[in-house]
Amino acid sequence: MNTYKHLLKSITLLLLIPVLYSCGGEESSEPRSTQPPVEEPALTEFELEHGIGPVTEPIEIGDIDPDLVTKGRNIYEMKCEMCHNYQGRMVGPELGNVMERRSPEFVMNFILNPSGMVREHPVGQELLREYMTAMPFQNVQKDEARAIVEYLRYYYEENN
Numbered sequence: 603m604n605t606y607k608h609l610l611k612s613i614t615l616l617l618l619i620p621v622l623y624s625c626g627g628e629e630s631s632e633p634r635s636t637q638p639p640v641e642e643p644a645l646t647e648f649e650l651e652h653g654i655g656p657v658t659e660p661i662e663i664g665d666i667d668p669d670l671v672t673k674g675r676n677i678y679e680m681k682c683e684m685c686h687n688y689q690g691r692m693v694g695p696e697l698g699n700v701m702e703r704r705s706p707e708f709v710m711n712f713i714l715n716p717s718g719m720v721r722e723h724p725v726g727q728e729l730l731r732e733y734m735t736a737m738p739f740q741n742v743q744k745d746e747a748r749a750i751v752e753y754l755r756y757y758y759e760e761n762n
Contacts, residue, residue: 650723688757698758
């Protein structure tokens with residue numbers, strides 16, 4: 603019986619040697635791809651400065667428009683202030699001085715495309731790491747995002 607077990611172990615070992623050898627760091631028998639790895643497209647200068655989203659060109663910013671400020675304040679109070687303070691950390695970053703830190707286009711793109719900003723933009727990724735919460739899309743339209751920007755411009759101007 604011992605001879606039988608010894609023979610069985612020897613046969614098993616002989617069968618495993620080619621399998622083990624093929625797994626060792628030797629070259630694979632599969633052909634290697636001759637195509638370079640696919641790289642994600644780099645962000646344009648505009649996207650780096652102004653974010654990724656539907657705002658793809660500079661917007662015209664003039665004097666503060668009181669009607670837009672009122673509209674923006676109402677939207678801000680309904681959709682933004684539950685997560686953002688004007689000063690100090692909350693669920694998201696403070697917005698009282700955001701217009702000093704970011705361009706109007708950037709703020710609009712973050713409002714209109716928060717998931718894309720967090721996924722593809724270095725500032726969005728940094729904010730996600732810092733706040734550990736991704737901003738949800740609040741179903742804000744482009745004209746409403748522009749009104750929020752106008753309100754934030756007004757707030758900053760009035761308080762600085």
